[in-house]
């Protein structure tokens with residue numbers, strides 16, 4: 001079972017979240033039949049979105065991240081609730097994978113360097129809070145860090161990793177770290193943190209060494225006194241149902257629903273997030289139409 005932990009230094013200067021998202025990303029790769037680079041890109045975004053969701057204060061809040069670059073992968077989307085449970089999809093799941101010289105998957109090439117990262121927080125109060133930045137590199141972690149720096153003025157370090165078996169293309173490990181400086185941090189705190197980050201192994205290397213999410217936070221915050229704020233399990237959860245799809249159909253124009261009845265004698269609707277298919281008979285569509 002995947003876990004998120006959130007820690008704070010006892011001087012209140014730095015917050016750190018760490019996640020082991022291996023099961024989430026493995027499940028996403030099975031649902032969407034993703035190529036290695038699509039698994040890596042979607043996995044990184046799911047990992048970050050889960051940590052960002054877990055930071056939402058209201059229980060009914062949710063967060064939606066969309067990376068739209070000009071690469072062959074197309075848009076990558078992830079949605080999390082305030083418990084860090086997450087779901088997502090990628091437009092071109094079979095996007096061909098290319099590699100850097102060091103053998104790492106070239107996520108930037110697949111996503112594309114030109115484009116935007118959209119962040120939409122629905123705090124359950126009606127008006128969603130929307131932020132947008134230009135993509136920095138398309139590697140996703142840098143884009144998330146830039147989003148916090150530019151859109152929210154919070155100095156942030158984000159590290160995301162998805163390790164994929166070169167032979168089988170299966171997701172082996174996935175995780176992330178999100179570290180934020182809180183207002184009023186002193187210069188020596190920043191220097192100490194920067195030194196730690198520079199010496200930090202990659203997230204998947206730490207997970208491969210058997211380090212827990214707490215170990216990862218302690219490593220990033222070496223030299224600081226660390227307090228655990230909370231720790232909880234997170235999952236890939238869709239939560240779709242035939243009723244929810246029916247209400248989507250109900251929101252469509254009357255003429256389109258009539259077309260489904262007269263021309264198609266029914267409808268089939270699929271969920272982007274879990275690939276479940278829902279069938280609607282002519283009678284069911286007529287019942288939806290009567291509600292309008």
Ligand SMILES: [Zn+2]
Nearest residue numbers: 238240271274
């Ligand atoms: Zn679904």
